[in-house]
Amino acid sequence: MSAHPLAPVLIVGGSGVVGSQAAQALRRLHPALPIAIGGRDLAKAQAVAAAVGGAEATAIDLQRADLGLPETARYGAVIVFVKDASLNTLKYAQAHGLPYLSTSSGSFEIAPEVARYIRAPAGAPILLASHWLAGAATLPALHYAREFARIERIDLSALLDEQDMGGPAAYADYERLTTAAGAQVLEDGQWRWLRGDEAVRDIVSVDGETVQAAAYSPLDVVSLAAATDARWIRLDMGLGVTASRRRGEAYSTEIAISIEGTGHDGEPLRVRHELVHPAGQAPLTALSIALGVERLLGLAGGAPVAPGLYFPETLIEPDYYLQRLQEAGVRTRRA
Structure with a gap:
């Protein structure tokens, strides 16, 4: 399986407070982009998918290497809004060559993610976005x-x-x-x-x-x-x-x-x-993640990102990012 720009972006934790807003931010930026809302509670995920529009819902089991997903499932990227201590989400993305974005690690916690990248540097583009509000x-x-x-x-x-x-x-x-x-x-x-x-x-x-x-x-x-x-x-x-x-x-x-x-x-x-x-904080985090996803998939700012290990600032131009924040209602002031 390889990433495809029209395959759904799988948002793990997409039925949560910030994950659901990230799905909405993606929908505003890219109205035709398919989205899959993944969560432990399928009914909750289905409700969010219906609200987002043009989205599907799927149950996720973080304890399984296949995340509990069907073998026939096809996705364009894996975006994770929960702390996945197993890293099964990253393993799944690498196994299928899918862009991956994580949001919940402190600086003292990223060694397991980095180690998996070192073992398979050509497997997938990995965006570590565990910065303040991504x-x-x-x-x-x-x-x-x-x-x-x-x-x-x-x-x-x-x-x-x-x-x-x-x-x-x-x-x-x-x-x-x-x-x-x-x-x-x-x-x-x-x-x-x-x-x-x-x-x-x-x-x-x-x-x-x-x-x-x-x-x-x-x-x-x-x-x-x-x-x-x-x-x-x-x-x-x-x-x-x-x-x-x-x-x-x-x-x-x-x-x-x-x-x-x-x-x-x-x-x-x-x-x-x-x-x-x-x-x-939630809409600001959501927009930051959406901008990371669009860059990974080549929907803005250049071609789809090649396999590698990235921070947001290595992929997204600061000027473009700040412009998008201001369009979304962020007020800036030089004090």
Whole structure:
């Protein structure tokens, strides 16, 4: 079996909060693209498929190497919105030569995925998108980084409203990523893991309020280190009340990107950019995943992606990504 642009994109966990929104985002971007909603609860998957339109539903069993799918099943890609500890989804994608995208691993967890790629580098294109909201901080950061000739420091802060945690899978990811290991940061060119009080510090919301946060290590820090050669990189995540809710409105999601270094004029430069989505984290994550899928399949930005191991920023142009975010309602501001 090989990937085909008209074969359904299989979204494992597609009946969940973010997975269902990703299916809707894909449908808006590519109205004719077939989609398969995969989940443990077939009835729930069928309901989401009906809402998406032009979609089918299928039951998924992550404990089986074939995912419980019929031998005759044909898919164009495998997109995973749950933590698949077995990696059966990746094994299935490699066995069938299908583009694969994962979203739920911390930086301390990707060794099994990398090992499977090393064993079969020509098997499938593998997109590791376990960044904050699947790239919503890293790609804009790289867009803003173009203002610099040399970057010394990147500080990312993410404020997630306490009412916007998402579904059970998202909460399980949060618990695992904040308790299983320390947070990976880059300090003066050295990699460190922060734990306990050492990881805690305050961040500033877009309305100037101080919020307690802690270092967090999705894949943003390692991505930005490789892309920029900055010596200090850290992502802090706060769970609290976003500025919009303090104003009496609905919750939003906030990202602040601070970059320090030297401008192209040779002078010291420090900038802060803020991004806010008024509907919270789920639609922003969903759009990020949809943009990754369209790039893997060659539906935008070039031909279908060849087998390899990728981060979102190695496939998606930051300018295009930021444009799509703004079209989807993300407000940006240079603070």
